[in-house]
Amino acid sequence: MKCVMNKLIKSSNIYLFTFVFAFILSKSFVVFANDEPSPDIPEGIVKISKINPDRNVGYLMGDILKRTIALDVKKPYKLIETSLPIVGYEHRYQGQVSGIELCKISHTKKENDDKTSYVIHLSYQIFTTAPVVKPAILPAEVIKFQGPASAEAKDGLVQYKIPEFYFRISPMAVFGAVKIEDDMSPLRQPILLQAYPEKEKLVASLILLGLSLVGLLYILGSRAWLPFMGRPFAQAGRHLRGLSATNTDDLKTALTCLHKAINSTAKYSVFSDNVSDFLTHSPSFKVIENELGQFFELSHKVFFDTQDTSAHDKNSLVWLKRFCKQCRDCERGLKPANLKKI
Amino acid sequence: MSDKQLTDWRQHAQNLESEINKVVVGQQTPIRLITTAIFSRGHVLLEGDVGVGKTTLLRAFTRCIGGGYQRIEGTIDLMPNDLVYHTYLGEDGKPHVSPGPLLMSGENLSVFFFNEINRARPQVHSLLLRVMAERTLSAFNKEYHFPHMLVFADRNQVEKEETFEIPSAARDRFMMEIPIVVPDDNAIMESLVFDTKFHNVDALVNTIPADILQFDQLNEFSALVQNKIEASSTLRQYALNLWRATKTPSAYGVKVSGVDMNRLVLAGASPRGMSMMLRAARVNAWLNNRDSVLPEDIHAVFHSTVAHRIVFSPVYEMRRTEIARELLTGIVNAIAAP
Incomplete structure (x- = not known):
């Protein structure tokens, strides 16, 4: 029995290894097939237009060069998008890294009736320098297309080489002017990064935070910038300022507004029959007791007297505005100016 | 005349x-x-x-x-x-x-x-x-x-x-x-x-x-008072708000200490009650030598004409006088005119 089991295990292991080996082999074959040079695409299939950097000299380490390649590819050829160079890819020249790295790539595709237009944006960053001007090259990128099978390309895979771009990398210092080897003191601190952008961001954030706090204070302070601003009579005063003495409805609006201000101050509805309670709880208004009486008299005439319309004149609104100012003074604990009778 | x-x-x-x-x-x-x-x-x-x-x-x-x-x-x-x-x-x-x-x-x-x-x-x-x-x-x-x-x-x-x-x-x-x-x-x-x-x-x-008053002329004179003393639209609105507040005092923010306001009132003032309140308010205005009713006229008769008409939950009936007084004062304080 044991012998049979061992056989079974052994045979199953063999199957498993065979499967894994076949899988790895097939994958490596695919990779190998993709990297393998393909025949060039037939002439006339690809029409290229390029936008290269506007100059080809004066580049320093760290500079970014941008190229835009527009390809019009006749159908049925299609770009194999996985054949596009990937970010971080660094070309080698004679086994040496070139110091020019692809840092960004994007492309767009537009289908037409007989062709497909591809626009490829390439950004390369320079990571090399030299004591003298150095020739450099944005490499010729090889991209692949899937087309119909032919004698040269049985699998239909063909390639196209985007022409390279030649330029010059400038040195970062005058040759011989700086000899870094003479200035290699271990006490010298490392060169620091410039912190200006971070400082600007910090200042901007602090300003934003400050403005937010001010806004919050404004909201918490009943939407008033100063401690006395948001109080009922101050608000009523602002509302009354916009009212017109010629409009009869504005008189009612003004009276209503002042009633609300008095009620808000007292925290209950104040009428002429409980105005004495209001004065007891808000003694700062005691100095305008007579004016409060006149106010309620005017309110009675305007709102409740259906026959006497003598109160509906422009003087009433003028008086109300002054009365409101008096109340605002009382609200602020100030001594109000005397007010003439209506 | x-x-x-x-x-x-x-x-x-x-x-x-x-x-x-x-x-x-x-x-x-x-x-x-x-x-x-x-x-x-x-x-x-x-x-x-x-x-x-x-x-x-x-x-x-x-x-x-x-x-x-x-x-x-x-x-x-x-x-x-x-x-x-x-x-x-x-x-x-x-x-x-x-x-x-x-x-x-x-x-x-x-x-x-x-x-x-x-x-x-x-x-x-x-x-x-x-x-x-x-x-x-x-x-x-x-x-x-x-x-x-x-x-x-x-x-x-x-x-x-x-x-x-x-x-x-x-x-x-x-x-x-x-x-x-x-x-x-x-x-x-x-x-x-x-x-x-x-x-x-x-x-x-x-x-x-x-016999300071002639009892048999009171009905006629009362009708005269009711016709002569007017109530403006603002006052009517105020009276209606008071009426609504007797039905749902909690909706107007009225509170009575130690009372669940949502359970207190079973029925607010009746239409007859509010009508009587306005009749009394008109008479009060006349007694104070006015041609129109003021909110203060309503206040003068509000407690006496409304308090006994509001029906409270039985649990609060024993404290009716005290609760009714506080409730109606709260209503007068809560409703503004205009």
């Missing part, structure tokens, strides 16, 4: 108040309210402790109004027929029927004074419902009318034994329920105790000039 009538009657009303204030001291507010009720043609229920002068006050008013006056004492064995007729054996040995207090004065009955109304049975309250609302009574196959009748009733809230709670329907017939409390003023309290003129109530009431 009507303006002159208004002025003349105002003089009479002020005279009436002044005379009654001489014999019932320290009760200016109840006296003003009863005067208002008389000119609004509304029935009055006085509520207060024992011996605070409720009966004296009503007797004093009765003397001033003139007309027929009848009085009955509420007792537990009082039956509705006791208000309508008496039966007795006459000198001839035969049974006789004589009119009861309601029928005795006929159409001239101006004041029916029901003392200690809460001692009477619900059957009696039921009879009163019709008499108060319609001022008519059916008896002996005949309908009797009492066009000038006002019901003055009183009850004390202290005693609960052998008493019956007046149902809300009966309470609603009363225009006003007026609390009578002992005045706080030391001089008045001293006077009530030591002044000998207060010892003999009958003699005291008799010092008031009789």
